[in-house]
Amino acid sequence: MVMFAPVFTLAQAITAPPAQQVILPPEVPESPDELLEPSPPLVPPRMVMETQEVRPLPGKLDSIPVFNSNSPEWVQKEGILLSTFPPQGKQTPSAHLNFAFKGRFDIFSHHIIKAKTRQQTNTMFQGIIVYNPNSQPVSLEILQGVSYLTQDALFVNLPPYLENPLGTVFAGPGSRATNDVLRGRRQDSFPAVMEIPAGKSRLLMNLPIPVAKMTPSSNGRTTLIRLSSSNAVYVATLAMFAPKDAKGKEQVPTLEKWEKLLKTGSLAGPRDLAPTLPGDKVPRVIYGRVAGVAEGSQWLARLTDQPQVDYLSIPQRGKAFSYILSTTHTGTFGTGQIQSAKMLARYPDTAYFAHGNYGVHYSLTFPLFNGDKQVREISIQMQTPVKANKSAEGLMFYDPPDNRVFFRGTVGVVYKDDDGAEQRRYVHLVQRRGQKGEALVSLNLKPGERRDVQVEFLYPPDATPPQVLTVRSD
Secondary structure, three states, rough: OOOOOOHHHHHHHOOOOOOOOOOOOOOOOOOOOOOEEOOOOOOEEEEEEEEEEEEOOOOOOOEEEEEOOOOOOOEEEEEEEOOOOOOOOOOOHHHHHHHHHEEEEEEEEEEEEOOHHHHHHHOOOEEEEOOOOOOOOEEEEEEEEEEHHHOOOOOOOOEEEEEEOOOOOOOHHHHHHHHHHHHOOEEOOOOOOOEOOOEEEEEEEEEEOOOOOOOEEEEEEEEEEEEEEEEEEEEEEOOOEEOOOOOOOOOOOHHHHHHHHHHHHEEEOOOOOOOOOOOOOOOOOOOOOOOEEEEEEEEEEEEEOOOOOOOOOOOOOOOEEEEEEOOOOOOOOOOOOOOOOEEEEEEEEEEEOOOOOOEEEEEEEEEEOOOHHHHHEEEEEEOOOOOOOOOOOOOEEOOOOOOEEEEEEEEEEEEOOOOOOOEEEEEEEEEEEOOOOOEEEEEEEEOOEEEEEEEEEEOOOOOOEEEEEEEEEO
């Protein structure tokens, strides 16, 4: 059985922070990630061009399948959110994608409930059901797993750069969930191991998405789980309004009720906008929401001058170069590299690719080498330039940055400082569209010195690509 070991092993001893005690406002802010290409601002800000080289990111996504449930994002009609079960014996065969998971796989889910009237404030539950089609029991290991409501991780305003050693800094459920999984955490609501008898189903998750009784109101749930299965299993995530007893009191749905919905139900609604076919020339691109199985959970790479060498030459004094992150078909900065995970199975009205790579673990090592004869000050920073698809002189930024937040999440860095001491730091970043960003790490490299810097993060669901990692010599 394949085991996933998080890079930051020391953090496993840190327990998850308690949920923030908040009073849920009438309506939780919407998830900020964009379904459409962003429109240009009405009053264009001052554009700032940073002349530098823009490089594709070495490496590639691995082949680990990801159960990716993000359509419909706004759920008002109960039903099947995503099912990889076989279609045989189901009332709506087209709602089942017939894809089995075996060994390592991930589950990512993000859905929002919105109530416009008092009648719509009944509690919606989200269930994740796992079925064992084999003649022998299956052992399902939950390596890491977290699930947060938006009311547990509100989109609070935070500074662009905050040290986050204990994981208590977050803004939005995507920021909080990826921060926890980066540190190797598993909530108590998820068992370490689940045994599934032959021919039986078990509930991996059965949790509410409550909304306030005053309307309009909304709430969402973001879930990220890493698993390993000893044999083939099928997975489905479903949405159901809480059943009520004879006195009208809401009850937690049972496994039997979830199984009935899976067998007799149709796709949940309302459906999102259908995506634009990649390559179509249209005024505005619709990426679409993802519902299916994506290929790729991790992107691990050493960033070197060439594949044949094991070092990265630092830029000349006053120069910089950048590596692209989470690029889509419409924003490769002239490199032609599309990092969006391809879909192994999907519904026809959902995204053709897993744009944004939400929950994907980027583990990137910079083996920095100073070939100069002088000490050089080197910094590595994450940036959110204005998206471009054609080759240019460098990267474009706004002064001041756009009001819209395009990245909010925790980034880990591991390196040796100038005194030779190993440092492991977590930094929570908030970056707006067109923001240059601050240095994650700054080092003084002696002539001929080599030093590794490791950058780790899971791409947050509450973010909008693309970003870059920039190596700068001052």
